[in-house]
Amino acid sequence: MDTEADLFYRQIPKVELHAHLNGSVSFATMDKLIARKPQLNIESSRTAIHSGQHRTLSECFQVFKVIHQLVDSEEDILMVAKSVIEEFAADGVKYLELRSTPREETKTGLSKRRYIETVLEAIHQCKQEDVDIDVRFLVAVDRRNGPEVAMETVKLAEDFMSSSDGVVVGLDLSGDPTVGHGKDLLPALQRARNCGLKLALHMSEIPSQKEESELLLDLPPDRIGHGTFLHPGAGGSDSLVDKVCKLNIPLELCLTSNVKGQTVPSYDKHHFQYWYELQHPCVLCTDDKGVFCTDLSQEYHLAASTFGLTQDAVWSLSQQAIQCSFAPEAVKQKLEQRWAELRPHVLH
Ligand SMILES: CNc1ncnc2c1ncn2[C@@H]1O[C@H](COP(=O)(O)O)[C@@H](O)[C@H]1O
Numbered sequence: 001m002d003t004e005a006d007l008f009y010r011q012i013p014k015v016e017l018h019a020h021l022n023g024s025v026s027f028a029t030m031d032k033l034i035a036r037k038p039q040l041n042i043e044s045s046r047t048a049i050h051s052g053q054h055r056t057l058s059e060c061f062q063v064f065k066v067i068h069q070l071v072d073s074e075e076d077i078l079m080v081a082k083s084v085i086e087e088f089a090a091d092g093v094k095y096l097e098l099r100s101t102p103r104e105e106t107k108t109g110l111s112k113r114r115y116i117e118t119v120l121e122a123i124h125q126c127k128q129e130d131v132d133i134d135v136r137f138l139v140a141v142d143r144r145n146g147p148e149v150a151m152e153t154v155k156l157a158e159d160f161m162s163s164s165d166g167v168v169v170g171l172d173l174s175g176d177p178t179v180g181h182g183k184d185l186l187p188a189l190q191r192a193r194n195c196g197l198k199l200a201l202h203m204s205e206i207p208s209q210k211e212e213s214e215l216l217l218d219l220p221p222d223r224i225g226h227g228t229f230l231h232p233g234a235g236g237s238d239s240l241v242d243k244v245c246k247l248n249i250p251l252e253l254c255l256t257s258n259v260k261g262q263t264v265p266s267y268d269k270h271h272f273q274y275w276y277e278l279q280h281p282c283v284l285c286t287d288d289k290g291v292f293c294t295d296l297s298q299e300y301h302l303a304a305s306t307f308g309l310t311q312d313a314v315w316s317l318s319q320q321a322i323q324c325s326f327a328p329e330a331v332k333q334k335l336e337q338r339w340a341e342l343r344p345h346v347l348h
């Protein structure tokens with residue numbers, strides 16, 4: 001273990017822009033949830049993919065189903081959200097955009113509105129407790145649930161955008177990419193865009209989504225999640241790459257998630273290299289730090305060691321992420337200032 005290098009990656013201030021709440025639950029929190037619900041008889045080995053292990057992407061979605069059984073009440077969501085925020089802060093994340101799919105649970109009387117309110121309450125409590133991190137929220141649309149639910153979710157997000165004091169900033173499109181087609185969700189996404197919600201869309205996470213990505217890019221999104229198969233070398237096209245470049249749409253890249261989920265064969269084949277060489281804005285993210293057993297420091301470390309990035313380059317990468325966030329300009333400026341102050345303490 002190279003502990004000095006580990007320290008460097010932990011010490012750099014970081015911005016996390018792609019983190020699914022229920023995929024980010026740590027082992028420690030998972031153990032608490034399992035102990036709360038012994039009747040479910042769930043083993044902790046079913047809620048995470050450990051080092052060296054791989055799963056197909058569809059197996060990853062089975063893992064989320066298990067986690068959703070464990071997180072099904074206001075009490076659970078509050079605990080999970082608070083712990084996840086504290087863990088990101090402890091890892092040196094200064095600005096976090098958390099995303100989550102509002103769920104209704106008849107068993108516990110949870111409504112989608114209460115779901116979002118509870119996440120916002122967790123964010124509020126962390127702020128009150130002076131946890132050193134600025135947290136915003138993206139309401140997530142699970143593509144599997146179809147156009148009506150997507151529209152209903154957008155309307156909820158709209159309500160919260162105006163009532164949450166700037167905490168709800170955007171909309172995420174995620175869920176199993178093999179299910180449904182983005183064209184059916186365009187009216188909902190268009191509406192979200194028109195009312196001022198920022199769009200962070202999972203795109204081309206699997207090879208068969210070329211046509212869908214063309215359509216989604218015409219919205220256009222404000223950020224792209226993964227984009228693994230956009231470029232010609234991966235079966236995408238020049239036209240897709242040209243659109244992304246012309247519109248300068250940042251990519252959220254999640255190395256461990258893609259390798260463990262087997263959409264990328266190995267770290268050195270990750271599309272980070274392609275886009276980084278084009279000098280396109282790339283933001284390293286964790287996706288699901290709990291499920292994939294990682295954290296943001298580790299993702300920076302992995303990118304640096306795989307692609308030979310200098311400490312200066314790593315610093316620039318983390319700093320550039322500020323401008324890719326959905327934070328208001330004043331917050332971005334404060335973060336830039338923070339980075340400038342910390343630089344001499346971290347870079348030698
Ligand atoms: C691995 N790649 C991925 N691709 C697509 N969607 C993903 C994902 N990882 C997570 N999610 C989405 O996030 C949900 C879990 O968090 P929340 O319950 O919303 O907090 C999953 O059910 C899925 O919809």
Ligand SMILES: [Zn+2]
Pocket residue numbers: 018020174202225287
């Ligand atoms: Zn994701």
